[in-house]
């Protein structure tokens with residue numbers, strides 16, 4: 497290396513100083529448009545629609561599926577007036593004043609075994625819980641409130657008309673809409689459908705979600721690892737979330753930091769899936785091939801969302817199939833999945849936009865938060881207070897496992913001290 501070269505280098509270096517360290521290395525760069533979380537969510541909400549077809553399933557197979565139509569009751573619940581207790585039934589209008597003594601009619605009414613006949617005025621009939629009210633009965637007295645004699649009962653004055661009975665259709669009327677289109681069927685919904693005679697349900701086909709991990713450093717758990725290599729933690733996590741959400745997981749494995757390999761995997765994934773979730777390579781580094789490839793496809797939006805963790809979220813379409821390029825850091829990948837991909841997938845699956853239900857509880861921690869972005873902290877509730885994980889490091893997977901939900905801190909500045917109400921969202925609220 498000659499003297500000339502060194503002179504040139506010195507000249508070039510003149511005035512060249514390393515940049516000062518920033519006291520907040522997450523400060524928002526000037527001139528970059530950071531999209532607030534709510535704006536990003538509104539955009540997803542406005543732009544996505546169902547992409548899956550329909551099928552009709554027997555009720556027994558419909559748990560967790562998305563209803564494709566409004567469902568109507570084929571029959572009322574209860575279908576006929578019946579008694580809520582074991583006791584004696586009669587017509588209230590036939591009661592005289594004061595305490596009562598009533599002769600019993602022969603026979604009885606039990607659930608599923610109707611009393612065939614009319615109970616004469618001034619008479620009572622033995623009746624068991626769930627039995628349809630026979631002709632001549634509109635009121636039932638609890639068996640504990642009567643003295644049973646030979647062929648007659650005695651009871652105190654004061655029973656109200658209709659006591660201890662359920663009216664036909666008091667819960668659901670025949671023809672009433674019981675569940676709206678887009679409803680994800682719960683075990684309770686199964687009971688409701690069954691009760692009103694709905695035994696077949698038009699549902700959306702299951703959304704198929706491809707999951708891909710990207711990065712040269714990744715190996716499969718159980719494989720031999722060399723220096724610099726790590727086990728792929730995001731894929732089992734994202735696969736687990738997809739299955740919890742009730743979608744079909746299409747596991748596309750790991751792809752190295754190689755644009756052609758990723759292109760091939762995307763091509764294969766869109767044959768098998770309705771949406772692709774990738775993790776890693778979402779920002780704009782030399783090896784961030786997810787964003788580069790989506791960019792190349794011309795249908796890429798690199799969303800720099802004002803959120804922590806999870807700033808780089810690459811959204812794009814690969815031949816019309818949506819791709820969520822999640823950040824590589826596992827904590828960011830999970831938070832972005834819950835906050836952004838979860839409601840988006842729900843719309844694609846024919847369901848409703850999902851607003852996670854959070855609630856305000858006192859903080860058990862202290863934190864000063866700067867303005868300008870929303871923050872999600874790994875959290876759990878103990879003794880009615882929100883505890884947060886000891887570190888906010890985005891690679892601290894143990895904290896994800898420790899947590900049972902997230903504390904959501906608002907976009908603006910906040911100084912949280914123990915006792916300050918904070919919004920806690922349990923993980924279960926995202927399912």
Ligand SMILES: Nc1nc2c(c(=O)[nH]1)N[C@H]1C(S)=C(S)[C@@H](COP(=O)(O)OP(=O)(O)OC[C@H]3O[C@@H](n4cnc5c(N)ncnc54)[C@H](O)[C@@H]3O)O[C@H]1N2
Pocket residue numbers: 709710711713714726727728729730731775776777778779780781784805806807808822823824825826828890891
């Ligand atoms: N100069 C800058 N560098 C980084 C910035 C920035 O703003 N300027 N943002 C940081 C943030 S925040 C995040 S998050 C990451 C996101 O980047 P990528 O999505 O491109 O992710 P990678 O660089 O591929 O990986 C990040 C990190 O996560 C590990 N990783 C990736 N995949 C997995 C996996 N399947 N299982 C376990 N761990 C995984 C990877 O090894 C890296 O350590 O960028 C920051 N950089």
Ligand code: MOO
Pocket residue numbers: 804805806807808823825827828890
């Ligand atoms: O905030 Mo990144 O999105 O560290 O994980």
